[in-house]
Every structure is written in C-alpha cells, then in structure tokens.
Amino acid sequence: DAxxxxxxxxxxxxxxxxxxxxCKPISGHDYLFWYRQTMMRGLExxxxxxxxxxxxxSGMPEDRFSAKMPxxxxxxxxxxxxxxxxxxxxxxxxxxxxxxxxEQYFGPGTRLTVT
Amino acid sequence: xxxxxxxxxxVTLSEEAFLTINCTYTATxxxxxxxxVQYPGEGLQLLLKATKADDKGSNKGFEATYRxxxxxxxxxxxxxxxxxxxxxxxxxxxxxxQKVTFGIGTKLQVxx
Numbered sequence: 001d002a003x004x005x006x007x008x009x010x011x012x013x014x015x016x017x018x019x020x021x022x023c024k025p026i027s028g029h030d031y032l033f034w035y036r037q038t039m040m041r042g043l044e045x046x047x048x049x050x051x052x053x054x055x056x057x058s059g060m061p062e063d064r065f066s067a068k069m070p071x072x073x074x075x076x077x078x079x080x081x082x083x084x085x086x087x088x089x090x091x092x093x094x095x096x097x098x099x100x101x102x103e104q105y106f107g108p109g110t111r112l113t114v115t
Numbered sequence: 116x117x118x119x120x121x122x123x124x125x126v127t128l129s130e131e132a133f134l135t136i137n138c139t140y141t142a143t144x145x146x147x148x149x150x151x152v153q154y155p156g157e158g159l160q161l162l163l164k165a166t167k168a169d170d171k172g173s174n175k176g177f178e179a180t181y182r183x184x185x186x187x188x189x190x191x192x193x194x195x196x197x198x199x200x201x202x203x204x205x206x207x208x209x210x211x212x213q214k215v216t217f218g219i220g221t222k223l224q225v226x227x
Contacts, residue, residue, distance in 0.1 A: 004158070031213050042219040043159075043204065056214065091158055095213060104215060106158030 002026075004107035006092050012113045018080040021110045024073055025094030033104060034067055034077050035091040043091075049075065050097075082114045117142045119205050121218035128195055128225050136190040136221050138179075138205035146207040148172075148181055148188040149215070153202040162190075162203070195225045 005024040013019055025032050033048040047057040052069045060067070064083070069075040079086055089111050093104040122137040140146065147166045151159040163172035168183035177192045188205060205218040 033213075043217045045214065048213065050213070093158070097213075103161050103164075104159075106160070108156070108158050 004092055004094055004105055006090075006107035006110050008110060009108065010111045010113075012115065013082055014115055015083055016081045017114075018078065019082045019086075019112060019114075021077040021090050021092075021112070023075045023077070023092030023107060025075070025092070026096075026105055027073065029094035029096045029105075030072070031095045031097065031104075032069060032075050033093040033095075034075070035093065037089045037091060037109070038087075046077070079112075082112075084114045087112055087114050117146070117207060117209050117216040119207055119216055119218035121203075121205050121221050124202075124220070124222040126221060126223050128223070130197055130225055130227050131194045132225075134190070134192040134195045134199075134223065136203055136205075136223070138188045138190065138218060140186050140188065140205070140207050142186075142207055142209045142216075144209050145183075146209040148179070149206040149208070150177070150179055150188070150190050151204040151206060151217070153204065153220070155201070159204060195223070197225045197227055199223060200225045 007022045030051050034046040037043045046059045047067045049069045067077045089109045091106050091109045093106045095104045118141045120139050149164045150162040152162045153159045163174040165172040165181035171180045179188050179190045202220045202222045204220045206215050208215045
C-alpha cells in the first residue's frame with residue numbers, strides 16, 4: 001500500500017487567504033485523524049472521522065477551521081481566512097477498526113507557513 | 116481526562132551511550148501505551164507498544180515496560196546510534212476509543 005498521502009507537502013500563503021490541505025488515507029481504513037504540530041503546543045488532535053462521519057471536532061481551534069470527508073478515500077482541512085499563528089505542520093493519520101492495537105499510520109505532513 | 120507527561124528535551128548523547136526517556140501517564144481504565152518516533156521531515160511511526168501491565172514492548176533495540184503501579188512507560192536503549200536521532204513521543208489510548216493522547220515529544224540528538 002502507498003501509505004497515507006498528503007498534499008501539498010509545503011504551502012506558503014499570505015494572511016487572509018484560504019488554505020486547503022488534502023489527505024488520502026490508507027485504503028480500507030475507516031478512521032481518519034487530523035493533527036497539528038507546533039513547537040509550542042506539540043501534537044494536537046484537531047478532528048477525527050469514522051466512516052466519513054466527524055466524531056470529535058473539539059480540537060478544532062475556531063470557526064476558521066473546517067474539515068470534510070466526502071468519501072472513504074479523501075479528506076480536506078480548510079482554513080479560511082488564514083492567520084500567521086496557523087503556521088504549523090499538519091498531519092493526517094488513518095487506522096482500521098478491529099486490528100488489535102488500532103495503530104495510527106501517519107502521512108508525511110503539510111508544512112504551512114502563513115506570512 | 117487522559118494525559119501523558121514526557122521529560123523535556125532536547126537530549127544529547129554520544130554514540131553508544133545508554134538512553135532513557137521518561138514517560139508517565141494519567142488515564143481512566145486500562146490504557147494501551149505506545150512510543151512513536153518522528154524522523155526529520157517525516158510523519159510519526161509506531162516504534163513499540165504494550166497493552167497491559169508488565170508487558171514489555173520492544174523494537175530496533177528500544178524497550179519500554181508498562182508499569183501500572185508507577186503509571187510509567189519509560190523508553191530505553193542500551194547503545195544509541197547517530198541514526199536514532201529523532202523526536203520520540205509517548206502516547207496512550209484508553210478503552211474502546213480510537214483517540215490517542217500524545218506527549219509533547221522529546222528530541223534526541225546522538226553525536227558521533
């Protein structure tokens with residue numbers, strides 16, 4: 001399998017612009033997670049989905065952030081409008097129910113810089 | 116709620132030195148415990164795991180033992196290599212939930 005795929009790998013944008021991050025989970029996995037990683041706050045869970053349905057979005061910082069999963073093989077995380085404090089590495093991960101350890105497989109991340 | 120506390124980094128060691136990275140946790144029920152590793156420019160990878168008290172997880176020369184009495188899961192390696200330089204995350208998953216709680220991460224730098 002190709003693993004979790006994220007695009008773009010790097011994104012530089014100006015404050016106020018809309019940013020869309022994309023994720024393709026491992027085929028067959030039924031859970032998808034979005035994380036944000038910063039030096040100050042470490043790794044934070046933003047939202048996760050089960051069978052394309054959002055289960056817990058309590059980590060989403062504010063209304064500027066939204067996430068969708070229109071089908072089992074694609075998810076987006078959108079920031080509108082973006083702000084400099086959104087600069088971080090955003091990771092997508094997926095996992096499969098029923099496996100003994102529910103291991104999460106991470107993508108390579110998208111490094112977002114908002115100027 | 117669940118939480119994971121890791122020692123602050125960075126940790127700098129010479130090659131072949133002994134490594135310990137401390138991790139303690141707070142959780143409801145009987146959590147599963149994990150160590151993840153993040154190499155520069157990459158996502159996190161599962162390094163090792165333990166699902167019940169006294170289990171020892173091991174992989175690539177790293178070990179960690181699930182200590183329920185001290186709520187700890189310290190990571191150890193007898194002889195580190197330059198290639199072990201990375202950020203190490205302690206994590207837990209509690210009950211039937213998919214949500215994993217991560218520690219802040221500890222950066223390890225191994226110098227020749």
